[in-house]
Amino acid sequence: MTSPATAAPLGHDDVLDAIVKAPQAIATVDAKPSLLGLSRARLADALLAIGVEERQVRMRVNQLWHWMYLRGVDSFDRMTNVSKELRAQLAEAYVVGRPELVTEQISVDGTRKWLFRFPSRGAGKPVEVETVYIPEEGRGTLCVSSQVGCSLTCSFCHTGTQVMVRNLTAEEIVSQVVVARERLGDFPASDKADGILPSEGRLVTNVVMMGMGEPLMNYEAVRDAMQIFADGDGLSLSRRRITLSTSGVVPMIPRIGAETGVMLAISLHAVRDDLRDVLVPINKKYKIAELLEACRNYPGLSNARRITFEYVMLKGVNDSAADARELVRLLRGIPAKINLIPFNAWPGSQYQCPDWDTIEAFAEIVNRAGYASPIRTPRGRDILAACGQLKSASERLKISERLALEAMIGTLPADDED
Template sequence: MANLALLKRRTAPQAITPDVRTLEVEGEPQLIGASRDELATHLAAIGVPPHQIAMRTAQLWHWLYVRGVEDLADMTNVAAPVRQALAERLPVGSAEMVDEQISVDGTRKWLLRFPAKGAGRPVEVETVYIPEESRGTLCVSSQVGCTLNCTFCHTGTQRMVRNLTAGEIVEQVVFARRRLGDLVGAERAANGPSEGRMVSNVVLMGMGEPLYNFDNVKAAMAVVSDGDGLSLSRRRITLSTSGVVPTIERVGAEMNVLLAISLHAVRDEVRDVLVPINRKYPIAQLMDACRNYPGLSNARRITFEYVMLKGVNDSLVDARALVELIRGIPAKINLIPFNSWPGAPYECSDWDQIEAFADIVNRAGYASPVRTPRGQDIFAACGQLKSQSQKMSARERRAEAV
């Protein structure tokens, strides 16, 4: 049983998470992330004859996502006048690598900068690549900062700046494939899968809450899963949400990707503190949304993420309550040893306690792997991502305009 008095002393009260549609930005057009229809519109705008647009769109798609070119001049089978006109109209992409860190375990973390939108400033996000023998997982961000204020998460300590555009989300995947040599004819980077693609899985578990940027995430994943380009199966794309209940059904119905729930507690009084959005959408509502998730089956299980916090949510009583809570839902439980960060108010559960907790869940018939911490030495592990981008105040915007 969680020590609620201790929990409340460790963490300041948080407001119910607001909707963040006011933080939407009008994305500057670029080729990466544009849908086929949007590419066709750009081609029509530069005077490409209607009977050529489908062919030119297919050519652009191939160069962007199969070859991963960064310069229109390299698209050698596209007519030079078309390339020149497109280059004058919009860039291929906009991401700039600010920093790359490589962990002792091979995990890579990139700090990517995107240009200013409207009256804002350039922003930075972190993207993480986790190599394993049989697969390579890319952890992608959907927002700059986060509004959720989950008290165990480092990203939650960063002020929300803005949503990422669809192009900025897709560009994280394209950038990673370029950097890792995961393209036709490229030299593969070290410390990746021994066979197959370097980026075989994408998880929307980076900075931000994907369901507070639903339209851009949906558009981005449509590009990422397109069979003629990046061609990642939707069964290899996992979206993680802290529990934006009204939008969960749309994930299954409109995106058809795998779902992960950032759960972390089995009682409302504890989850209210750990994941403050629970005050708006409590556990019972969240479980109903999970049970009704479109396409839910043993082959398409929901993953429940559960961070192990010493003396807070790691008792054996909690383990048994977790089993009862998810009973009847095709699911697996990822137990995540808490990854500390400067000023964190929690400690990781003792390893013996984690194993005892996992044993109860396993004996109830649920797969309950304990996630091996990766990239801790470069702050790339789960819950550790954070950039230095800050939202510009109205006073700062006025000062910069002078």
């Protein structure tokens, strides 16, 4: 078996200038269930199941929550204000789960990409996903995955070329943030319960559900994970610093807004249904007009809580002045920001990035109409960590294996055949 230090990351031989470290395994796969990613109610049930008295449950939940999310500890032994007897009971029944960290890559621009391996969850083989950290002046954004592969097959997206294997659990989604913060040294150094927590200078300030997969095809796990991200006694991220990006699963858009209050981003990429049907195939089911109507009705929408529309610039496909004018017309009346994303090439892609003058001309039309339209600076291209480039090195399951697995765990999206 090739070691993580020498393995070709993501199965690509042409990744240049990447620094690949050989991290130690964070935790071995344990048959015991993990408490990470459980809601407070489910965590209370887990404590009751091992005999914790009901009158103590709320206090114990708060203690565990503090240690797992504010302190980032990975074992019960380190929870120093929990009795030794209870720590032993917890260790007998549960773990504070961590995935296996297969590779860590650092781009020349400081972007980091981690390849995480998770157990099979019932059948088949372990699975892998990627998570990306993008440092910027005054902020650090973590791009988190919600599925292993993706069922939407967007033609410009590298992840879309990978078969959909399964949804991630809330634990697996939350653990990406926890491990990223560990790797970055973003948890308090002291394990003491009365230690001082940093009030500023956190490295992970923003989380975006823009990694592998379509988050709204894994609704409940994504919702539960984002609620943990925003919990003031947990990972404590502002809801305005948590963004969910969707390709347009229209029926779930108002629900995710009502139940989480997070920011919304829409992977739009085209202004005509015929083109978007090709670029973003879910458009065959939910057309642009229906998608934009859901955006207009998004809970909490205002000039202070604008929707971000993501628009990947593809040479000769969607980059004309006429496209820019139609984009402005379509979004009229929606408080919005438009992120223009120069296409990031990946091996075997049929698309190209427009020249810079074309992109700037497009942006100028949008800007003149009153919309902020920053041109996103590509980050992490040398390690295939840029927008649209994520694709794990997991060995793909056969169709029959995948169907059997999804039937067993009950997470096959209803529209997977689309």
